Amino acid sequence: MSENKDETLASFQNITGIDDVGEAFSHLEAVNWNLMDALSRVMPHDDAPLSNTVLAPQPALPNPVQPGAQSNTNGFRPPSYDELPGPSNASASSFFASAMHNHNQNQRHRYPTSHLLAQLTSSINLDPSSQNNNQNVMNFNINFNQTLFQIRLPSTATIDQLKRKIFDVTNVPVCRQSICGWPPAKASDAQKGGTQICNLDLSPENELILIDLTEDGFMDTEPDEVPQRLDKDYNIKILYEPHGTFTLNLSGRTTILEVKTNVYYVKEIPVRHQEWTGWPSGCNNDTTLAESGIELNHQFVLRNLAERAQSNSNAALDGENPQTISNSASNTFDVVTLDSESSADEFEDATDFNTAEYIFTDSPPVQPLNRHLIPNNTDDETTGSSQFVENYQSRFGEPYPEFFVGSLESALQLACHKPAKERKLLAIYLHHGESILTNVFCDHLMKAESIIQTLKEKFVLFGWDMTYDSNKDMFLSLLTARISSNASLTARNIKLDKLPAIMLVGKSRQLGSNCEVLSVIHGNIGLDDLLSRLIETTAMYEEQLQVEIRQEDERAARDQVKAEQDMAYEETLQADMAKEAAKSQKAAAQAAERKRIESERAEENARRESIRLVAEQSLPLEPGEQEASICKIRVRKPTGDFLERRFYTQNNLQDLLNYVTANGFLIEEYKLISSWPRRDLTAIESSQTLATLKMSPQETVILEER
Template sequence: MDSSEIDAKYVNREEILADFQGCTGIDDLGEAIEWLEGADWNLLTAIQNAVPQHTQAQSDMLMCTSDSSEIRNGGVPISLSSDFSSIPSTSNQRTIQLKIHNNHSSFTYEAHESMTLQDLQTLVYSDSSIPPCSQHITGWEVEPTSDNPPLSKLVKSPFVNLFLINVNNGAEGVGSLYHLKIKAKDKNKEYHLKLPGSSTVYSVMDKVSVLTSIGIIHQDWDGWPPGKSDDSTLSQLPLDRPIHTLCVKASTAPLLPTTVSQSKSESRTSSKTSRRNMYIDLTESDSSPEDFEDAPETFTDEMFVEDSVTRRAEPLIPDNVEDETAASVHFNEGFSRRFGPNIPNFFFGSLEEAMKEAFSRPARERRMLGIYLHHDKSVLSNVFCTELLGSSEVLETFNNFFVLWGWDLTNEANRNMLLALVMSNLGAEAASAIRRMSMDQLPALMIFARTSYNSENLSTIFGNVGLTEFTGYLMHAVELYTSIQETEIREEDERVARDRIKTEQDQAFQQSLQADRAKEEAKKRQKELETLEEQRKKESEEEEERKRQEERAAVMASLPPEPADGLPDVITLRFRNPSGGTFVRKFLSSHSLQVIFDYLLTEGFRVQEYKIITSWPRNDISSRDPVTTLKQINLPPQETLILEER
C-alpha cells in the first residue's frame, strides 16, 4: 500500500468518524470507534447498531436526544395516553423544548403543549429507567397543582430546563422535599424547585445557573437564612415551610476573564471535560507523502486513536465557562491557536460591548456586526475557517466594514448561553434564527446593522458555500449597509443641523432671558434705591419738622405777650404771606426785631427762608440787626409787612 492510499484511508476514516459522532451524538471517542469497528467502518450499519430502535421510530410529536452515553436503557417499552398519541404532527399547537437534567446526564424532548406530565414521565422512564412512581420533576415555571396537568399549564417559555430526582434513591421521600420559589429579577420569571433536604445550597445555585443562565459566581441572592454556606443542606437551614421564597439576579461586579481553578463546578466536571476534549481534527498536517515510505501496511486501533487524539485541538469555548467575557477570551485564543495567523480580528469582550463598538458611534464611523457561529462537529468548520475566513480579500472586508464577535455552539450549555445573550441584546427573532440552525448549516456568519435605533439582520451566510459565493454575499451585505449608512448619515446630518439650530435658539433665548432678568434686577435695584431715598427724605423731613416744633415751642415760651389795646407805644403790624393771606399782631415800640422774628417763627415763617419788607418805602428789615427796636427803625403805629420767599 503506497502513501497516497494510506492517506486516503486515513482521511476517509476521519470523515466517517466525524459523521458517526455527529449523527449519533456519541462524544466518547473509544465508544465511537468500537461501534465503527463492529460494523467494519460502514457508517450506515454503525448508526443503525448504535442508535436504539425506539429512537429511530419516534413519532412526529416528539424528538428525544440524550447528552450522555453513560445511561442507555436499551428501549424500555412505553405507553402514552390516547390523547397524546392521537394529536397529528401538523398541529398548530405550541412546541416546547424540555431539557431534563439527572446527575451527569440530560435528556432533551420537543413536545406539544397538550402533552401531560404523566406522558412526560413515561418518556423519561424509557431513557432513565426510573419508574414514573419514583420520579420527581422540578424546575417548572408554574408549580403543578394536580397530578396530571398539561405542559401548557406548567411552561410559558419555548425552552425550559428541568431536574429529575429519584425519590426512592435515599431515605427521603416526596413528603420531605423542600419547595423553593425562586424569583429571577433580571428575567421577571419564577421557578419552582422541590428538592430533598440533603441538597446543598451549592446544588441549588448550580440548578439555578441552568434555569437562568446566570453563572454561580455571578448570582446575587436574597432570602437565604443568615449563616448559610455553600455546603449547608436545606434540612440544616431554617427555611419557611411549605414554601420558601428566594430572589436571584445577576451580580453587577466585574470579573476578570480568567479561569478560576478552585471553582467547584470545574473540579466536579473535570473528568467530563477531559473526555470531551478528545476529538479528532486531521485536516491540517505538516507530514509529506515521503513520511509514509516506512509506514507499516496496517494500522492498529491504538495507533489511530492515539494519533487522532493528539492532533485534535481543545474546544474554542470550554463547556464549564460561566462568564461571557471569559468565553470570548477562550474563543479568540483557541481560534488563533487552531487557525492562525491569517484569521479575522475577533472582538474581545461581551456581545453587548461588541454591539457598542459597532453601533454606538456617529453614522459615518459605524460598522456592521458579524457574529460568527462555530461548531466543532460540523465537517465544514475547518475549510470555512481556513479557506474563507482566512482569505485576504475577506479579511480586508472584515477590517473595513465589520466588528466580528465569535462563539462556539458545540456544547449545549454554551449554545443556551448564546441564545440568552442574543435574546437580551438583539431580540427574539435573532435568537429564534439561531435556535433553528442545524449542525449541517454551521458554521455561519450572521450580519447585523444599526437602522433607526434597531438592530437588523441583513444576512446570514451558512458554511456550505465556496469562497466566491461567500465573498459575493459579503459584498452584497456591504452594498446593503452602504445604502443604509447613507440614509443614516443624511438623517444624522439633518438631526445635527436641527439640534444646532435648536441650540442656537436656546442660547439666544437664554441670552434674552438673562437680559430681561438683568433689566428686572436693575429696575428692582432702582426701586429699592428710590424707596430708600424716599425713606431717607421722609425721615429727614420728620427730623426737620421735629426740630421746628421744638424750636417753635421754645420760642413761644420766651415770646412776650401781645400788648393790650390802649397802651402807649403800641404798634399794630399786619403781615401778608406769599399766598395773599394776612394776620395781625400788636407789638410795643420797645420790642426788638427779634421779637417779630420769633413771632413769625411761631406762625411757620422763618427769617432764614422769608424776607420781611415794609410797604413804604420798601425796606427789608429782616436784614437788620435783630436787637434793633421797632422805634429805632421808625415803624409807624400801623404798618403792613410783606413776607417774600428768599
C-alpha cells in the same frame, strides 16, 4: 400518490424521517410527487452491494434520536420518531419502526426494498376522505401563517387528537401549538389534552387561530398570564423508561432545575444523567413551570443515560443488537408531592447538565487537544473571547481575521448601537472543532485577503466556539439576552455539517430598536460565494441605512436651525433681561432718591417745626386793647393777607421776629421790611425795643422772601 401535495409531503417526511422540508420537497418534485418513487430515491436500492455481510455490533450512543447528532442541551432532547406528535395514525409509525428493524436484521439477505416500501405505505391512510362519515363530524378552520387549514373530526375526538391533526397539516409540533378562539367559558378545559371537543360548546363550523411559539421560546403562555400561572399546581406525569410512570405535584414557581432535583430525590437519577423529552423549545434550567408554557397536566419521557449506555455496552459485548426499551413496564402511577424549595445540598453535582461530556464506555476516543478553542465550562464571555482569539491564532496561524476581544454586549455597542453613518454589521463567527468543514473554512476562506479586508472594513467580527455544549448553552443564553430569542434559535438550529457559520447581525430603522439576524452564511460555501454573500448583505444593510442616514441629517439640520433660533432667542432674552434690570435699577435709584428727598424734607420740616415751636414759646403775652404803652403791628404776608398782633412798646424787635417765625415764616428764609423809612428789620440789632424803632402806636411791615 395522494392528490394533496401537503399530505404527500407529510407522509414522505414521516416515513423517511427527513426533517428538512426543502430536501423532502426536492425529492418529491424530482419524481413528480410519486410517493413510491420518492421513497425509492432515499431508501437503499435492491442492487446496492453490501460492504460487509456480517455487521460488527456497535454500541448505541446515549442519544438514540439520530446517530452522530449533537446532544440536546440541559438534558433536553427532541422527541424521537415514535414520540413525535405527528400523524394520528399511530399504526403507521409503529409499523415503520418494526419494518425498519426487520430491514436492518435482514439486509444481509438483500431483502427487496420495494417489499419494504410496500409494507410501509400499505398501512398509511393517505386519503382522509375515507373516514367514517356516519359520525357526528365537527369542522375546524385553522388559521396559521395567513393560510387556512381545514380539519374534520368526530365530536368524540379529544384536544390531543385535534393537535395531532393540526401537526399533520402544519408541521407545528404539539408542544409548540398555542390555539386561540375557544369559547371563553371553556378556555381552561381546552387546555387539557383529554377533553373531548363535544364538551366545549362548539358549533359544527369553528374558526381557530394557531400560533407557533417556537420563536418565542415558550408555548401557550402570554406574558400577562405568567403571574396568574405562578401560583397554580402542576401535575407532572413522568414516563421513566423502562421502569414505569410516576407523578410529581409541583407549584408553578418551581424551576426546571428543581424538577430535576426532585426526580433525583425520588428516583436517585443524577441530574447530569437525566434525558428529558417533552419540554417546550427555549426552556432552560432557570425557567419556571409557569414560564415554560406547559399545561397544568403535562407528560414527559425520562431516560437514565448512564443506565442505557451501560445496557447498550453490555449488549455490544455480548454480540447482540441493543433491544428497544419497553414503555409499558409498569402501569402503576406513584404520586409524589414535593416541596420545590427543598434543599439540594445532598444531591450530586446538580449544576452539571451537559450530557455530551459523559461517554459511558471503557475507552473513550482521544480527540485532538487543539480542536476546542475555548475550554469547557467557561463562565465568563470576555475571558472566553480572549481565549478564542488566542487559540484561533495559535491553531490556524497568520493571516487571520481581526476578531473583537471582549463581551458580546461590547461588540454590539461598537457595531450596532451607533449613529447610522458609523454603524456596522456584527459578524458572529460560530466555530465547531468537530465539523469536517472547520479546517477548510479557517485555513483557506478565512485567510483570504479579500475576506479579511471586507470583515475589517464592514464588520465587527466576534468569535465563539460551540464545540462544548456548556459553552454553546452559555452563548445561546447570551444571544437571547443581548439580541433576541430568534437569534438564539437560529444559532441552535445550525446543524453540525453546516458549521462553521457566520451570523450577520444588524440594526436599522426597519428592524426596530433591537438587533436582528440578517443572514446566516454556512461553512459549506466557496470563497467567491462567501465574499459575494458578505458584500450583498452589506449593500442591502447600507441601503436600509440610507433612509436613516437622511433622516439623521435632516434631524441634525433641524437641530442646527433650532439651536440657532434658541441662541438668538436667548440673546434677545438676555438683552430684554438687561433692559429690565437697568429699568429696575433706575426705578430703584429713583425710589431711593425720592426716599432720600422725603427724608430730608421730613428732617427739614421737623427742624422748621422745632424752630417755630421755640419761637412760639418765646413770645410774650399779648397785651389787651385798653392797656397803655402798646403798639399794633400788622405783617403783610407774601400772599397779600395780614398777620396782626399787639405788643408792648418795651418789647424788642426779637419778639416781633419770633411772632413771624411762630407763624411759619423763618427769618432765615424771609426778610421783614418796614414801609417808611424802608429798612430791613432783620438786618438790625434785634434787641432794640419797638419804641426805639418808632413802631408805636402802630406799624405795618412786609414779609419778603430772601
